[in-house]
Amino acid sequence: MSAVAGDVNGDGRNEVIAWTAGGRLYGWDTVGKALWPVKAFSGESITNCVLADVDDNKKWEIIAGTDKGRIYIWDALTLEPVPGWEKPQELGEGSVKISLADMDRDGKPEIIGSFISMKGGKYAGNGAVHVLKSDGAVFSGWPRELPTTWSDAPMVIADVDGDNRPELLCGTRDGAIHLWNSQGEYMEGYPKNINGKNPLIAGPALGDADGDEIMDAVVAYAGSYGNKAFLIKFTGVCEKKALLWPRDTYNNTNNRCLPGSRK
Ligand SMILES: [Ca+2]
Numbered sequence: 001m002s003a004v005a006g007d008v009n010g011d012g013r014n015e016v017i018a019w020t021a022g023g024r025l026y027g028w029d030t031v032g033k034a035l036w037p038v039k040a041f042s043g044e045s046i047t048n049c050v051l052a053d054v055d056d057n058k059k060w061e062i063i064a065g066t067d068k069g070r071i072y073i074w075d076a077l078t079l080e081p082v083p084g085w086e087k088p089q090e091l092g093e094g095s096v097k098i099s100l101a102d103m104d105r106d107g108k109p110e111i112i113g114s115f116i117s118m119k120g121g122k123y124a125g126n127g128a129v130h131v132l133k134s135d136g137a138v139f140s141g142w143p144r145e146l147p148t149t150w151s152d153a154p155m156v157i158a159d160v161d162g163d164n165r166p167e168l169l170c171g172t173r174d175g176a177i178h179l180w181n182s183q184g185e186y187m188e189g190y191p192k193n194i195n196g197k198n199p200l201i202a203g204p205a206l207g208d209a210d211g212d213e214i215m216d217a218v219v220a221y222a223g224s225y226g227n228k229a230f231l232i233k234f235t236g237v238c239e240k241k242a243l244l245w246p247r248d249t250y251n252n253t254n255n256r257c258l259p260g261s262r263k
């Protein structure tokens with residue numbers, strides 16, 4: 001079971017939204033009272049969930065990606081779909097993990113789906129990155145296909161060059177690092193393989209690793225003669241407003257709550 005927490009009903013205490021590999025979604029308040037009847041999926045399970053206010057109406061939504069390639073957005077207090085999401089978005093046969101970031105700085109986070117293509121329950125060998133507006137519209141410049149590889153982790157999002165526009169960063173199964181600008185264009189020199197075809201151990205970690213106050217990424221590879229970590233140096237200042245996703249860790253399973261989107 002995985003969970004995210006946030007004050008869904010505004011009583012100053014965190015509610016818990018939890019989901020299981022068996023396809024169930026739960027919401028509880030601090031005394032364990034259910035927010036809504038347990039939602040049971042049939043033949044589908046949630047890969048990750050985020051709590052955020054994606055439509056800037058001062059109420060929380062649950063944004064969920066599933067192993068059937070679908071993205072759902074429900075009102076967290078009622079579990080009713082929000083406008084534009086009466087039906088889930090279908091990205092195709094596969095699995096999707098969610099990240100969030102306000103790509104166009106309009107106060108509403110965009111929904112970023114890291115998609116892994118599957119055929120008959122097996123990896124089909126490709127993936128994609130989708131970006132959707134909170135009303136369900138496709139964000140300009142996206143999706144971007146990953147023709148012969150895919151990313152296992154949710155996208156990492158930050159303004160790495162200090163131009164106040166977010167970039168999207170991920171590592172893929174073929175050992176490449178990808179960096180796109182918010183319009184879906186590769187940044188200069190990307191994608192790049194900095195350690196051959198060795199697989200990455202996890203998604204890139206962003207921060208100021210060498211203490212010069214400028215943004216870096218640390219990427220770690222598994223290798224036959226031992227693991228190796230590399231530092232990628234960017235040009236933007238490493239400050240809180242530049243680090244968009246992941247943020248505000250509430251647990252250790254890479255599921256996140258986005259209280260910063262509430263004003
Ligand atoms: Ca509460």
Ligand SMILES: [Ca+2]
Nearest residue numbers: 053055057059
């Ligand atoms: Ca909302």
Ligand SMILES: [Ca+2]
Nearest residue numbers: 102104106108
């Ligand atoms: Ca936005």
Ligand SMILES: [Ca+2]
Nearest residue numbers: 159161163165
């Ligand atoms: Ca930027």
